[in-house]
Amino acid sequence: MSRRPVAQINLAALGHNLQRVQQLAPASKVLAVLKANAYGHGLVKVAQALTAADAFAVARIDEALALRTAGIVKPIVLLEGFYEAAELPILLANNLQTVVHNELQLMALEQAELDGQLKVWLKIDTGMHRLGIAPEQFAEFYRRLWQCPAVQPGIRLMSHFCCADIPGSDKTEQQQALFQLLCSDKAEQQSLANSAAIISLPQSHADWVRPGLMLHGISPLPNQSGQQHQLQPVMRLSSRLIAMRQVQAGETVGYGGNWQAKVTTWIGVIAIGYGDGYPRHASNGTPVWLEGREVQLVGRVSMDMITVDLGECPTETIGAEAVLWGPELAIERVAQCADTIPYELLCNITPRVNYQYLTGQ
Incomplete structure (x- = not known):
């Protein structure tokens, strides 16, 4: 008799939960968030099972490279972006997309001499106050990224809610209103909604949704279960x-x-x-x-x-x-x-x- 605990990962349930995301946000593409070893479920195995996702997001470059080494060819986005200019050729060679959230990253891209162009997501801090450029920096960053030879045309615009798991939060409404004020006249694809917003804020779904916890069958909302949202535990x-x-x-x-x-x-x-x-x-x-x-x-x-x-x-x-x-x-x-x-x-x-x-x- 083995005394070693067992974590059984139900890949069929994982697929069901992705389908549930697609039902809730039918007009949006799905950027499946797999950071932290796919929330403890196994980075590569989960990515291999999520064949219907449009792209994957991870926090750090080592996670992205592990996926590429395993043969994952879908687009991969680095949510924390790159840390230093020396990583840019690695991103290009592995077809990795990067979030830009500060001046140093922007300058590194402007000074880079690359053999190709990188897909960039520009992150705006609308109230989370963690990563992202200040709203008053948006116009300048947007202009400079468009003019940057190392950046592919068609940057994507994103922000992150800090209170989406608190139903009726004024903060969420304020963040969404600020994002729309800045970006409503831009033709680029946009992304706001995490798991909590996918469930409770359909008006925030935009072009891309970013499910993480809910893919694993767990409710992102307090005092609720995944089952209440027709999710299955993985x-x-x-x-x-x-x-x-x-x-x-x-x-x-x-x-x-x-x-x-x-x-x-x-x-x-x-x-x-x-x-x-x-x-x-x-x-x-x-x-x-x-x-x-x-x-x-x-x-x-x-x-x-x-x-x-x-x-x-x-x-x-x-x-x-x-x-x-x-x-x-x-x-x-x-x-x-x-x-x-x-x-x-x-x-x-x-x-x-x-x-x-x-x-x-």
Whole structure:
């Protein structure tokens, strides 16, 4: 019996979720965001499965080169752009597109002596205040990029919402209005909508949408599940019950003794912990799906193990499968119990977990 946790990645569910994006934004092209190892699902495998996407987006050049090495030929956009001028020939040789979001990048393009031209996305900071040029810089950047010999004609215009996951946010309306004020008279293709905006702000879809989290079947909106948006979970994280013991009323379990049994009960030990990426700060009561029923986490999460309350008369035996999140148990619930977000849970999965890719329904 293997004690190694397993992350099953359902590629059919991934395809279903892409179709759902296309249903929600039928007039838009899809720039599928695969940064951070495709949100912990496996960069290359996910890209190979998303054959219906129009292009891929990653954060950094090493991610893009990994896709090219694996034979991915679709357009790839670097969301953080390039870091130094020496990378520009690499971008050109690998047919990579770059976001431009600051003066240094613009100057590097103007000074570059390349054998071809690069496709550029100009990012405008409409209120996120992370990456992007200031609105008052837009006219100058737009003009200089059009005049730059290293840049392909037809730059693309983009921005990023900071509060799209907060329904009714005035900030989102302000950002969209500012972007439209700057870009409405431009013929170039435009992109604003991330996963949250794809679902809740159809007026922001524009020419390109940028789904990330929702491709993996998870809701980007608070207190909602992917199922509510007709999405299917892609990852099923599971492990095994490796020990059982009875504890008496008043006895404690785990480091610090922060959980105390109120009655005599059975405790189950499951082979997963923060060394595998399970959240260390998951609280007592966090749900775990154990062979057809929901049990609760008790005691602190250890590096390699968690403990759950099996009740007074458990029917499970050692070797029983435990699902930490997946179709049986929404990851959104687990994230809430750990005072975090699903993004972090997915990205924190470590190499100790065995990945299995499923192609069937």
